[in-house]
Amino acid sequence: MYLKVAKTWCIRLVPLVLLLISYYCFTFYVQSNGSTIKFPAPTKSLCEEWMGQGKKWESLNFTSITRKTDLFLKLEDFFWQQHLSTLALPYGIKGSESLLLKILAVTANYKMPSTIDNLECRTCVVIGNGFAIKNSSLGAAINKYDVVFRLNDGPVRGYEQDVGNKTTLRIFYPESAFYNPSLHNNPDTLLVLVPFKQQDLRWLKEILYNEKRVRKGFWKPPPQIWLAKPSQIRVLDPYFLHHTASKLLQIPLQQKGREKLFHPTTGILTVFMALNYCDVVHIAGFGYPKVKDQKQPIHYFGSSTMTAMKDSYHDLGREAQILRKLEEAGAILYLHAHS
Structure with a gap:
């Protein structure tokens, strides 16, 4: 009888043993093949790791940069007082105060959702539009972060397996806006305008007040009808672009002579916004092909190549160098292999 019972238990244990063997074989295979895909741990684990290492912002030793967690412009910045900005857009609001007053009076909300703002530790991921994220299968992992930043017109539908389908903040300017933001965003996604020029603010005012659209002043026609809810709209404080340029990248803010002005x-x-607001910052989809690879796609969508960047007003080499330094300092973590 005992022999029969023992035999029955042995038979029942066979699937468990096979499962364990399969798991260890898979683990050995991944390690031996030098897998470079980094699947992030659950939020709690990420925060415990961050707490144990000490706060990242303090460890970066940014010169004369105070951490700022209020990302958006507020009406009280202008109401009953004169804003003391000494710089015009994109690095200040000098000369644009009246436009901002009208915009902020309609949008009426200047905060992050309290469900995120009140978190003791915020985990964030910034999803770039680079080709490096294509075929990464990072979508499910990306959706687990507290805050998912997306850039410009980077699509979600049809690319969920690689880029996920959660969007907390969409950072954009008029030329990169979707006609219908609901196509590639969640219903509660915050649409954060980066005003590079006064015309960007005028475009938003004309949309909000249903005024006659002025098409001049854009390098690409922005939507003339924009189906965004005012409660979703935020305007980024120029503080962040100013300090990204002057402190992080250390590039000139004004053109001197024939010197090309980079932004x-x-x-x-x-x-940089995420480093200010978040406690854990991971990134994916960053990096451009080498200049000699003119036919290499630069995005995970579309067909644009490096030839489209030949007249760029961005110092891509300098930005890559800064991202590398931030990575080496442990301030950011890439979720995929990169050069």
């Missing part, structure tokens, strides 16, 4: 990309700007 930060929305990608490096958003990384």
Whole structure:
């Protein structure tokens, strides 16, 4: 009888043993093949690791940069007082105060959702539009972060397996806006305008007040009808672009002589925003092909190649260097292999 019982238990244990063997074989295979895909741990684990290492912002030793967690412009910045900005757009609001007053009076909300703002530790991921994220299968992992930043017109539908389908903040400017934001965003996604020029604010005011659209002043026609809810709209404080340029990238803010004037990309700007607001910052989809690879696609969508960047007003080499330094300092973590 005992022999029969023992035999029955042995038969029942066979699937478990096979499962364990399969798991260890798979683990050995991944390690031996030098897998470079980094699947992030659950939120709790990421925060415990961050707490144990000490706060990243303090360890970066940014010169004369105070951490700022209020990302958006607020009406009280202008109401009953004169804003003391000494710089015009994109690095300040001098000369644009009246436009901002009208915009902020309609949008009426200037905060992050309390469900995120009240978190003791915020985990964030910044999703760039680079080709490196294509075929990465990172979608499910990306959706687990508290905050998912997306850039410009990077699509979600049809690319969920690689880029996920959660969007907390969409950072954009008029030329990169979707006609219908609901196509590639969640219903509660915050649409954060980066005003590079006064015409960007005028475009938003004309949309909000249903005024006659002025088409001049854009390098590409922005949507003339924009189906965004005012409650979703935010205007980024120029503080972040100013400090990304002057402190992080250390590039000139004004043109001197024939010197070409560079501006930060929305990608490096958003990384700096995340470093200010978040406690854990991971990134994916960053990096451009080498200049000699003119036929290499630069996005995970579409067909644009490096030839489209030949007249760029961005210092891509400098930005890559800064991202590398941030990675080496442990301030950011890439979720996939990169050069």
